[in-house]
Amino acid sequence: MTKGPRVLIAKAGLDGHDRGAKYVAQILRDAGYEVIYTGIRRTPEEIVATAVQEDVRAIGLSILSGAHNVLFQRIMDLLGEQRAADILVIAGGTIPDGDVPHLRKLGVAHVFTPGTPGSEIVETFGRLLSTGTPAP
């Protein structure tokens, strides 16, 4: 049985809306990924520590609370501190289009906004993880 890449799907902060995260976790599993899912209300510290221990290729972070700018900054800072900046960070949630360039500048590899079809999510993950570079 061929092995799929290991990824982490996480939710940070006080946002408890996990349907989207669980959906993405399942479609990635169905696409052959090994998905570590850590539930709701995690701190950025817990998420990055988990990502390092589990040696994941990417963190998929779901944020529907509006706190994305703060939380992604914190995640990128922590990854840098732990010398794990090669772990890709992928965002999903209710993120306004206007905020996407800022997140990309922080180093977030891709931002999925509401309405993105599951097939596009799987395809994008596949592309990002095979090249290891953020999408243009």
Add this chain to the structure above:
Amino acid sequence: MTPMTSTLAELVMVAGRPGPDRTRAAAKLMTRLEDSPELLPEILRATHGLAEPRLILGVTGSPGCGKSTLVDSLLCEVRRLHPESAIGVVAVDPSSPFSGGALLGDRVRMMRHATDPRVFVRSLASRGRLGGLSIGTRGVVRVFALLGCELVIIETVGVGQSEIEVVRVADVIAVVLAPGFGDTVQMLKSGVMECGDVYVVNKSDQSGADHLVGRLLSMLAHASGSMDGAPPTPPTLAAPPTPPKVHSTSAVTGEGVGKLLASLDQYVAENADKITERRRHRERDAVQDLLVGEIRARAANALRTNSRLATAVDDVLSGGGGRGVNDVASRVLSVLADATPPPARNTPDVGRP
């Protein structure tokens, strides 16, 4: 940052000593050993003489009986009693037989320990393998030893052959049950009786728990053929006396967890030498399995591709001229003996991506 192309030896060196990249190096080592179980002998050689964990505890049982919560509870108790001790947890979940992927969710129940520098949790997918999974797990446990873990817990869902194999990497196997998961016939069917050294009835606060404890004790007494629940005389290795058979816990409240831990501690203190001896024995078994696996793979490949064996299967089917399985197998082996060996799959001093 640990380079992606570090050799095994470099990763071992960084993982084995305090430093900013230690966790990362250990995690990458675990990935290598899981992906390539045949690296086990190499890691054993590279870590020869390393202090080993005091106890490798296997925790298994049906989904929903509270295994992960119990492990979380054990972690809290050990951290409280031994604040300087490091603990490693391997949580194994099944891979989808359809997609090959897996949803690894055991660690959700242990997230309070996520930033504790002395607790390291690694999730593994079973990947539908037999043998390879237990050898990969053995490699991961070795990395926990590199991290200085005194206690290692291996958690699996006890429903398949591969999970039972993984749990054999452990010194002591705890089978977790809970009331409401079927009657005694169910217990007999599930192979539970053969697997455990210790039985933990979790959710002790729920009705039916005491009854389950009673049924377990009586079934264990029957299984061993004695009335006091003592285990039968083991046929091969001299097994150390086992700890008390049945414990009652409520992982959610923590009740009974301290007693379970104290009982395991005592067992280890009284049987350290025998534990070490059995580990060596099982390690040899694992390496032997690797050898047999390699031979099997070469034989299968030869049957498929070697022109000298093109008629082998037909010969067995036709049976003419005394060509039974034995004869043809001997012919395969002699063809293998003549063949050039394939290149080694791992060359120790070359960087592996």
